[in-house]
Amino acid sequence: MSQGRAGKINYRCPNCLFRDIDFDLLYDKEENQYYCRRCNWEGMEEEILFQYAAYKRKYKDMLKRYTVEDILAKDEE
């Protein structure tokens, strides 16, 4: 088994992310696979991106703009 290195992009472990821990993944060139040294997550880049997208779903208003007027209007609701 070969040495794990930082990947071209320094992804964080998606599984650790979901439990509020930032932990850098290592990349195994031989297997073309990322893996976590803390938990048991391993996978390909696509799986990381898929899980990041899932992580973001909790931010339902992530792309919504609230101006001062919008926020003040919330007071009157």
Added chain:
Amino acid sequence: MDKFILNVIHRPELVPEYIDTSAQEGQTEEVSKKEVVSESLDIFRLQQNIAHQNGLRTTIQMTYSSLFNDECIEMAKQYHQEFGDEIGHTFLGLNCKEFRDKYHSKELAMWLFPMDLKQKIVVDSFELFKDVFGFYPTSTGSYFLDAELINFIKEKYPMIKTAIATCFEEGPKIFRHTNSSWYTLMDGSPWTAWIPSKKNTHAIAENEDDDIGIVALPHLSRDLLAIMDNAGDMFGTHPQNIIRGLIYEDDRLPYMYNLVDQYQVMKKFNKGFSYNLAYVGPGWMGKGGRWEAPYRILKKSYEDFIAYYGHLKSEGKIQDMTMTEFADWFRGNQPRSGPLVGLWKDLLYGTKNQAFWYADSKFRVQIDLKQGGAITDLRPYASKLTRPCGAGTKANQDASYPYIVHSRYRAGAFTHYAGEGAIKSCKVRHGAEEVDVSACRTTGAYDEGEGCRILNIRPVEIEFANLTIKLATTYTFKENTGEILISRKFIESSDPNAKIEIDEFLASCWGTTEYPEDLTGCVLSVIEKDGSRNELSYEYRCREYAADNIQSVEAVIPHVQTKVSLIPQSPKCGGYYEEGYSFAPNLKLGVVKTIGLNEELVTCLKVEQAK
């Protein structure tokens, strides 16, 4: 008043804390590498240019290493001359070759050195600053500075007017987020500018005698709702922190504007004043990217963010100041002891959730409106705890101000045992049925009165098997008295003759983290109307006492020198204490009264220093 004030701060950090991703591969003992220095100065220059292009002045915080770098010193002087930027000082970025050669230490956190070294470093770096610039700085900062160190600085260098003195709610949540490796354990401070007590930096000064002599600033202005259950290092006036939280899509981060706009709204609760601090260290804008985010997005997010402040300035909606200018303004225009108030609305999760925050010289209180307006975090500033931090102290890394209620660290409404964890809430009973108001989601509205700030909680509906009622709650904070009047009014009923019992209770413990601390020796008392007192010393024996007609119930928590009482303001109220046991390590106080429609129970929650 209509004042929204901004401090933009940049620091030339020649060995940025974060820039060196190759550290993991063991290549970095040579931390002073030329490329790192030149990249770091490039980032500093870029950040400065972005601010100036948007018509904003900055405070340049000179780090220890930058005071040895001629190019950097020259840049600072030029920026000062051309744009009026302040040349200030910081204890961040201490670690560099010169520092290690002199102090033989790899410690990077100013607040964690032993006191003798802290003092040495203060004198060393301030004198170095004077040698370089010909004057002493008037502003400084770190992630945290304890009161003992600020007192020393003020004694030696009385010209210091302001400091970044803490990071708001950097505590156990951030510690976990950083794989338990980032030792900024400093929960419990105000979220916006304040004047600290001489005894404890977190606590707001009581009066002139207690005034530590600086205006303290929190490192970043953070989302007061998102940080309650999440690490704050994703939700602040720091675009790359927002990227860290994955709150973005490509280069779109509208949340950063929403955050600034909600801070504009905070003027409404603070007599027309609000404040923002933007402070991005160079390590967050490295060419190599930061985690998944490429340089392009890191850079663009900062450009967009600062441009928004520039836009607000051009519309007259924000005023940029340097740190020292702001300290002077604050001294002249804001009361020494607060209060500081915030009613924060969720702008991220798509809920109607709100949080109310209040701080003055007696306490910092967090009210969760989603939990029926329960108090879910309470820090007793009244006790003005002496609690130095750093090597050689009892607290060492744990620089937080202790809580006496923390519902997220210490269970709150939901536990695996009978009874609740730490929370200040109320129960409504009808016959054999009981509902905790913390189960009723609601929202709040802000109001002010003479010498008080008011949170009106929108009435909640409570359904029993044969009865539906509405209960209205109001919190009245009597400024700088340590007293909150809590009114529970029975305003609607499906049966106009029905009676309900209100149990206004406090489940309390103390600590700074999720873990329990010793409660042995806490004293619980029920004081009856005739003056007789039933008292108990806490031993985890699950004892309890109740009386029908009381003056007050109280608990003294000697470990944090705090006395907390519930004092009924309505006639003929019962009251009780409950001791707790090791699997339920809390103490509980309650005031109880049966009321009919249109009647209310008013209780005073009082927090005092226990001698």
